Amino acid sequence: MESALEEIEFLALSSNRVEVLRLLAAEPHSRGELAAETGASQATLGRIIADFENRSWIRRTGGEYVATATGHIVADGFTDLLDILETERGLRDIVQYLPTDAMDFDLRHLADATITVPSQTRPNAPVQRLLDLLRDAEKVQTFSHAFNDQTIRVVQERVAAGDQQFSGVFSPGAIDALTADDRLRSRLESLRAEPNASFRVRPEGVPLAVMIADDVVHMLLRDDSGVLQASLDTTAPAVREWATETFDTYWESAEPLSADGSL
Structure with a gap:
């Protein structure tokens, strides 16, 4: 040795x-x-x-x-x-926030990933990165424990214009947060009514926040307190395959979202 x-x-x-x-x-x-x-x-x-x-x-x-x-x-x-x-070296500062238990792929596939972290001048940089991807995507699939105001607005506008197809599996908490706010509930109802948008709720919850925007897989990474710490996105085929298979698994185990936002 x-x-x-x-x-x-x-x-x-x-x-x-x-x-x-x-x-x-x-x-x-x-x-x-x-x-x-x-x-x-x-x-x-x-x-x-x-x-x-x-x-x-x-x-x-x-x-x-x-x-x-x-x-x-x-x-x-x-x-x-x-x-x-x-x-x-690239993952060192964010590895503690990666949901590695649920990431069934070799981390070496993240070698070329884009990592975005908040800064004093751009505290919302990780979410902004996601919004930029959403504005260009024609097909979006997501499984997540959150769906914030900015994200749902961009998706709604793109889907309503006929520029995007959207499918999402969410945790009950994500839907509850939307329906508790009148403005967000209205956005959710409008988006749900679009023929190119599909929603499901997974009663067991969704431990990740992953969005597949065309060929890009984007993940929002939070700490144990729920504070957003970074985002990561990649076009690596192995990660794309993992994300697609995980979406399909969650989709099959989820229930359709009713008109009033309940199961």
């Missing part, structure tokens, strides 16, 4: 080593091509090539170098490790 850690350290301490191994794992390169792509000096490249040859990670073929089978293993493994750490 100690020697393996030393090899990781050997690579990690030099970005040039990492890049050279990555390049040679992709395709053969001459020494000149390696210098051009990495910006490393000939002296540095000479040391790297010698170190890699001593480890049997690369071999020379004519005037070029290429990764060996074990070199490919090291390159792939180190790239995976770098990707994992990059993903972890």
Whole structure:
């Protein structure tokens, strides 16, 4: 184990080593091509090539170098490790708010996710991100424990204009919050009456706040006190598949919303 850690350290301490191994794992390169792509000096490249040859990670073929089978293993493994750490760095500040128990997919699929957090100048930034997605979406599916004023207004306007198809599964609490306010109740009733809008209520509740806007999956993340801390959205196919399957599961276990907002 100690020697393996030393090899990781050997690579990690030099970005040039990492890049050279990555390049040679992709395709053969001459020494000149390696210098051009990495910006490393000939002296540095000479040391790297010698170190890699001593480890049997690369071999020379004519005037070029290429990764060996074990070199490919090291390159792939180190790239995976770098990707994992990059993903972890991105999620580090919000991981405590992620409903990981209900997220049945590898978190590495969130590597390219857009994370939006409130700020002093934009305290509503996570919700604004959601509204921006909704304004462009033609098909929206959601399962959520909340449906706020701004969101229902944008959805209502889009659906009424014939620009959007909407399906939502909500917790009883989300519907109760809407029907308790006359203005929001009116919006809910108007939206529910649209032929391109469908509502269901899941008596067991909905532990997540997820909206699928075309090919984008958006999640609102709250702390244990219900305070909005961030939003996350991604177009990763695996996350989209998870969100769609979860929506279908919740939809099947939910009941239609009546005209008066009850089950």
